[in-house]
Amino acid sequence: MSHDASHPAHLAHHFDSPEQQNQSSSLGMWLFLAQEVMFFGGLFVAYAVYRFKYADAFAVASGHLSLFWGAVNTVVLICSSLTMALAVRCGQLGDKRGIIRYVVATMILASVFLGIKGLEYAHKYEDQLVPGPQFEYVPDFDSYSVPVTAETADPNFAGHVQLFYSFYFVMTGLHALHMVIGLGLMVWLIVKAAKNHFSSEYYTPVEMTGLYWHFVDIVWIFLFPLVYLVWRH
Amino acid sequence: MSSPSDHHHVMPVRTYLNVFGALLVLTVLTVVVAFFDLGPLNVAVAVTIASAKAYVVLLYFMHVRYSNRIIWLTAAAGFVWFVLMLALTLSDYATRGWLPYPEAW
Amino acid sequence: MTKSRTHYLNVNHTVGSWLFTVDHKRIGLMYLGTILFFFLLGGIAAVLFRVELMTPGSTLMESETYNRLFTMHGITMIFFFLVPSIPAVLGNFLLPIMLGAKDLAFPKLNLASWYVFTIGGLLGLGSIIFGGVDTGWTFYTPYSSTYANSQVILAALGIFIAGFASIMTGLNFIVTIHKMRAPGLTWFRLPLFVWAHYATSIIIILGTPVIAITILLVAIERIFQVGIFDPALGGDPVLFQHLFWFYSHPAVYIMILPGMGVISEIIACFSRKRIFGYKVVAMSSLAIAILGFFVWGHHMFVSSQSMYAGMVFSILSFLVAIPSAIKVFNWTATLYGGSIKLDTPMLYALGFIGLFTIGGLTGLFLATMAINIHVHDTYFVVAHFHYVMVGGMVMAFFGGLHFWWPKMTGRHFSEMLGRITAVVIFIGFNLTFFPQFIVGYLGMPRRYHIYPEEFQIFHVLSTAGAAVLAVGYLLMAAYLFHSLILGKRSSRNPWKAIGLEWTIPSPPPTENFIDTPVVDYEAYDYSLERAYEDDEEDHS
Ligand SMILES: [Cu+2]
Numbered sequence: 001m002s003h004d005a006s007h008p009a010h011l012a013h014h015f016d017s018p019e020q021q022n023q024s025s026s027l028g029m030w031l032f033l034a035q036e037v038m039f040f041g042g043l044f045v046a047y048a049v050y051r052f053k054y055a056d057a058f059a060v061a062s063g064h065l066s067l068f069w070g071a072v073n074t075v076v077l078i079c080s081s082l083t084m085a086l087a088v089r090c091g092q093l094g095d096k097r098g099i100i101r102y103v104v105a106t107m108i109l110a111s112v113f114l115g116i117k118g119l120e121y122a123h124k125y126e127d128q129l130v131p132g133p134q135f136e137y138v139p140d141f142d143s144y145s146v147p148v149t150a151e152t153a154d155p156n157f158a159g160h161v162q163l164f165y166s167f168y169f170v171m172t173g174l175h176a177l178h179m180v181i182g183l184g185l186m187v188w189l190i191v192k193a194a195k196n197h198f199s200s201e202y203y204t205p206v207e208m209t210g211l212y213w214h215f216v217d218i219v220w221i222f223l224f225p226l227v228y229l230v231w232r233h
Numbered sequence: 234m235s236s237p238s239d240h241h242h243v244m245p246v247r248t249y250l251n252v253f254g255a256l257l258v259l260t261v262l263t264v265v266v267a268f269f270d271l272g273p274l275n276v277a278v279a280v281t282i283a284s285a286k287a288y289v290v291l292l293y294f295m296h297v298r299y300s301n302r303i304i305w306l307t308a309a310a311g312f313v314w315f316v317l318m319l320a321l322t323l324s325d326y327a328t329r330g331w332l333p334y335p336e337a338w
Numbered sequence: 339m340t341k342s343r344t345h346y347l348n349v350n351h352t353v354g355s356w357l358f359t360v361d362h363k364r365i366g367l368m369y370l371g372t373i374l375f376f377f378l379l380g381g382i383a384a385v386l387f388r389v390e391l392m393t394p395g396s397t398l399m400e401s402e403t404y405n406r407l408f409t410m411h412g413i414t415m416i417f418f419f420l421v422p423s424i425p426a427v428l429g430n431f432l433l434p435i436m437l438g439a440k441d442l443a444f445p446k447l448n449l450a451s452w453y454v455f456t457i458g459g460l461l462g463l464g465s466i467i468f469g470g471v472d473t474g475w476t477f478y479t480p481y482s483s484t485y486a487n488s489q490v491i492l493a494a495l496g497i498f499i500a501g502f503a504s505i506m507t508g509l510n511f512i513v514t515i516h517k518m519r520a521p522g523l524t525w526f527r528l529p530l531f532v533w534a535h536y537a538t539s540i541i542i543i544l545g546t547p548v549i550a551i552t553i554l555l556v557a558i559e560r561i562f563q564v565g566i567f568d569p570a571l572g573g574d575p576v577l578f579q580h581l582f583w584f585y586s587h588p589a590v591y592i593m594i595l596p597g598m599g600v601i602s603e604i605i606a607c608f609s610r611k612r613i614f615g616y617k618v619v620a621m622s623s624l625a626i627a628i629l630g631f632f633v634w635g636h637h638m639f640v641s642s643q644s645m646y647a648g649m650v651f652s653i654l655s656f657l658v659a660i661p662s663a664i665k666v667f668n669w670t671a672t673l674y675g676g677s678i679k680l681d682t683p684m685l686y687a688l689g690f691i692g693l694f695t696i697g698g699l700t701g702l703f704l705a706t707m708a709i710n711i712h713v714h715d716t717y718f719v720v721a722h723f724h725y726v727m728v729g730g731m732v733m734a735f736f737g738g739l740h741f742w743w744p745k746m747t748g749r750h751f752s753e754m755l756g757r758i759t760a761v762v763i764f765i766g767f768n769l770t771f772f773p774q775f776i777v778g779y780l781g782m783p784r785r786y787h788i789y790p791e792e793f794q795i796f797h798v799l800s801t802a803g804a805a806v807l808a809v810g811y812l813l814m815a816a817y818l819f820h821s822l823i824l825g826k827r828s829s830r831n832p833w834k835a836i837g838l839e840w841t842i843p844s845p846p847p848t849e850n851f852i853d854t855p856v857v858d859y860e861a862y863d864y865s866l867e868r869a870y871e872d873d874e875e876d877h878s
Contacts, residue, residue, distance in 0.1 A: 041318060226280075
């Protein structure tokens, strides 16, 4: 099959035009993201039900998380979204070196985020707050000024606290997994950019990775208040 | 080449920086608000601020503002479906107490 | 000459040319082979426990074995046969052709979906080989997450992974329908098969991820003992049911909607009429897809779900019957005054209409809260969903397979044997499942193999029916296989049907269309001259 001028190298044979191909990729990516919303959505619904049932336990458990590091990570991730958006902008302008520069910046910020997350996990591990048979939580109401209610007096209160941590680890863990996949995509972008595959006519992979990355950012935008800010007053 | 769905629409760097600034301000706001006791409103405010942040990211970083209708629809469908799933599930938990259970429960 | 013509089957014969193909038609056939294997597996399980059920006591097997068999039947039939059946086989094969496209929008993703599905299937198979699962296909917690002493994790991971195959297919379909329609092929000129797959894909995209995360939570809870659904730690088993049914009720429509699409194609062709109320039928698919999401609580009337939520779910369940009924009425109206030909595909289609109607109406009984309490978890429920799933979906699948068999293989099956088999299957099906309505109404609970003696007659009838059904399926396997080798070669349009797939040779060339077709006519316009056009000699 020969590629003439009207059929550039990046255009797959079953598409008629680059426009059609790009719009297909874009719609496909958005459908994937809609699917992702429902994937995380199931978790958020479960979280909501338990928060509704065990409000006090969730408040106490959330108080053990480090607000400082959570907030720092939020800022780090927002910065990475900015650099990613600028990488896509460079794609629009056909600026290959700009793409590489901003993607590398995004990767550095993502690594910082994951590093901080890892430290937080390690800290929770030391405090025996990782759910499972080894989980140990001794209620310490005074330091969190939680009133003794029917719920906090429940002999199973520690179990409810563990539920919070189950969600904390599953939700942030799946989010982190998505970031690791994003990092993989960015390595691929750098390779493609270095090989001169992108131009202002074709930068679809940069655009799609950008969409994915911003989605990961949005998940965190919701996770941050729901996980770290349950009970701060 | 130039249609409303044109993916070549280039926004000025200034717009990106403004969005970035708005996101930082909203992040500070959500942390500050969390230190005030608003009762059940704390969750509502936190989720509202988060939704505002997500909306800005969608519109500008993800270019939904310059995308065609089907993209709008797809983006909206995910969120609307999530809200409906949440609402119907919680409708169960919220109304369980309405009917008193026998003593043994 | 037909002998020398190159088509998608003979273009290359190496194993690699199949395993690395991105041709949607070949991938459809690979899916066909894979799902038929699981159909066989699920069928074997069914035969085994049907034989056991002939006697009221425990004759052939222990309860442990029985539990594993019905679970194996449910999991393989639902997740590895019914959900992918029509979309991944017929949809894959036909959708791009019906749109006048060379392939799906993402051919590599399509191939990936087959691999992902196969990996999921192998994990499911592994769970059977390493001892089976005893939770039922519904995986209710806390039994599945804490107490079950069987291969829950393997099966859960298998379903989790196969779910992504389904998502890949759905995503591919939606993009293809939006972006790759031939010139002139407007939305309301699309075949209803395409509309049905569009609606199905929406459900897949918005529903399947929820079962994925739910089943993942069960696996996580089992592996790490973290108590997400464990009441001992304050977890809520009813929450699992909410999440599970949020997918699994719409999954019923993932299974039945493509079947409805197939039926529309067959009814139109063998009545030689445009589908009555085309637009309404198309829109009813979307209505089912959307409404179907908000009825899931009708599975939970006795689960301690709030009565008020139950009332809402009950009302919504009644609402979703409306678009389903619209379809049935419109098919019937299409038949009225048509020049009906009772060829094999049409027999399956007529069977579908009758059996689906019974399945659907008994669904309304079950959506009624007071009746539901009486028949909850009885054979009445078993009979109901088999009328929808087997009487509906499996009938539609085999109807479609026969309808497009000449297109896919380029060969004719024996029409005589085809008709006989369709009748045998119809009789076998009703004999198997109708007695279950009665025995269920009398109080026989599902998932038990030891039962009071007065129920035996119904179980014997049911098992006899299953045997007839099995004979029907084996007969079909035999003559279809025979047709592959010795069947008469098919022309491009053996049924004289309208539709882009009938304008290209059988079997189609790899690129489907030499020139992109231009569509200037409505779907099912059987008044057109071209409906009767059938070149015996394929020119390409
Ligand atoms: Cu249902």
